[in-house]
Amino acid sequence: MLPDKDGPNGGGGVQNGPGTEDPSVTLFREYLRLKTVHPEPDYDAAVRFLERIAEELALPMKKVEVCPGRVVAIITWVGSRPELKSVVLNSHTDVVPVYEEHWKHDPFAAVKDEHGNIYGRGSQDMKCVTIQYIEAIRRLKAAGKRFSRTIHLTFFPDEEVGGHKGMETFVKHPEFQKLNIGFALDEGLANPTNAYTVFYGERNPWWITVRCPGSPGHGSRFVENTAAEKLVRDLLNVKLHLCVISRLNTNECFTLGDVTTVNMTMVKGGVAYNVIPAEMDVSFDLRIPPTVNLQEFEVKIKAWCKEAGEDVTYDFAQKHMDQNFTSTEESDPWWHAFSSTCKAMNVTLKKEIFPAATDSRFIREEGLPAIGFSPMNLTPILLHDHNEYLNEQVFLRGIQVYERLVPALASVPPLSGEE
Numbered sequence: 001m002l003p004d005k006d007g008p009n010g011g012g013g014v015q016n017g018p019g020t021e022d023p024s025v026t027l028f029r030e031y032l033r034l035k036t037v038h039p040e041p042d043y044d045a046a047v048r049f050l051e052r053i054a055e056e057l058a059l060p061m062k063k064v065e066v067c068p069g070r071v072v073a074i075i076t077w078v079g080s081r082p083e084l085k086s087v088v089l090n091s092h093t094d095v096v097p098v099y100e101e102h103w104k105h106d107p108f109a110a111v112k113d114e115h116g117n118i119y120g121r122g123s124q125d126m127k128c129v130t131i132q133y134i135e136a137i138r139r140l141k142a143a144g145k146r147f148s149r150t151i152h153l154t155f156f157p158d159e160e161v162g163g164h165k166g167m168e169t170f171v172k173h174p175e176f177q178k179l180n181i182g183f184a185l186d187e188g189l190a191n192p193t194n195a196y197t198v199f200y201g202e203r204n205p206w207w208i209t210v211r212c213p214g215s216p217g218h219g220s221r222f223v224e225n226t227a228a229e230k231l232v233r234d235l236l237n238v239k240l241h242l243c244v245i246s247r248l249n250t251n252e253c254f255t256l257g258d259v260t261t262v263n264m265t266m267v268k269g270g271v272a273y274n275v276i277p278a279e280m281d282v283s284f285d286l287r288i289p290p291t292v293n294l295q296e297f298e299v300k301i302k303a304w305c306k307e308a309g310e311d312v313t314y315d316f317a318q319k320h321m322d323q324n325f326t327s328t329e330e331s332d333p334w335w336h337a338f339s340s341t342c343k344a345m346n347v348t349l350k351k352e353i354f355p356a357a358t359d360s361r362f363i364r365e366e367g368l369p370a371i372g373f374s375p376m377n378l379t380p381i382l383l384h385d386h387n388e389y390l391n392e393q394v395f396l397r398g399i400q401v402y403e404r405l406v407p408a409l410a411s412v413p414p415l416s417g418e419e
């Protein structure tokens with residue numbers, strides 16, 4: 001562990017006693033200091049850290065190298081009835097890059113300020129959840145508990161870059177079947193109010209590049225059918241049509257997860273001021289709710305491109321087609337275990353569609369239930385943002401939430417077909 005700038009607790013921060021800090025907070029801060037940041041995450045450091053944790057918990061850890069240099073780590077606590085379906089507590093080890101000059105504190109120093117706010121890339125997304133799972137399991141084990149269902153803590157690389165060398169590949173690996181998953185928990189988002197948000201589905205990310213070929217020529221001439229002309233026509237088509245589709249501003253009940261959004265994120269083309277380019281490409285990040293008919297939506301995209309020019313084409317860098325929701329009916333045994341535990345703890349839940357994409361989408365696509373949940377209330381949403389932080393009290397409260405949720409989920413009575 002690196003020494004802190006300001007002594008063992010860093011930043012002269014809030015402590016639980018003179019010179020002391022809750023060991024769960026200390027572990028969280030240690031994990032934040034690992035540079036598992038893209039584009040070259042130090043995954044070896046993460047795996048070494050997890051190996052140490054497994055040893056401390058006296059639980060076995062399996063390593064599955066799904067792609068070269070991409071290891072999925074699985075720590076397993078076998079239940080008293082291992083034939084029953086398991087509960088997965090999933091998290092990813094990687095974090096997104098930072099603009100260091102915009103941060104108040106070094107994003108990899110895990111500085112704690114005088115309010116107990118712990119700054120660090122991954123403090124919300126999602127190193128907090130990883131340590132909360134671990135600490136909940138540590139406390140439950142120390143209390144001598146054991147549950148009927150097996151619990152797997154799974155740690156994935158590359159979630160932040162689409163999961164291709166992580167969860168997407170792993171769900172097709174024989175080791176995935178061996179987990180015998182009944183239900184999974186994965187990441188959610190912070191909530192600035194007193195409530196916690198839970199996510200039972202996700203919008204589908206479609207990353208599209210539209211290629212607009214055109215007539216080249218000298219920049220001083222009148223040239224028809226240029227690439228730029230087609231690009232602008234395509235942009236207008238997409239924008240106009242989606243303005244009509246988007247319902248966010250017309251109905252207060254909708255959240256971001258309920259509507260389709262589009263952003264133009266890249267434009268490529270051109271070599272010189274006075275050369276009309278032979279091609280210009282424009283890329284879009286579309287997010288489409290699972291309620292939208294995706295086949296019909298693609299027909300529209302095809303038509304918009306055609307309207308922009310007969311030779312305008314498009315291709316996908318990301319095209320997720322999952323329309324599965326996880327049940328949040330009280331009659332569903334998993335949801336009932338989750339929601340009744342929250343109720344018993346006086347925790348208010350807000351159910352939503354996740355507006356971005358997480359590894360849960362690959363789990364749901366396999367037909368398995370997954371809930372996105374990061375117990376961070378009273379916290380602004382700062383994932384991928386400058387000065388991402390989490391307050392230590394909110395973090396500690398989250399461990400207590402998992403200390404109740406995990407036993408409830410791992411004790412769900414045998415479902416039909418399981419006996």
Ligand SMILES: CSCC[C@H](NC(C)=O)C(=O)O
Nearest residue numbers: 159160161162205356357358
């Ligand atoms: C589509 S793969 C990239 C995944 C990323 N997830 C998050 C949570 O930011 C995203 O939605 O852009």
Ligand SMILES: [Zn+2]
Nearest residue numbers: 092125126187
């Ligand atoms: Zn994340």
Ligand SMILES: [Zn+2]
Nearest residue numbers: 096125160383
């Ligand atoms: Zn993220």
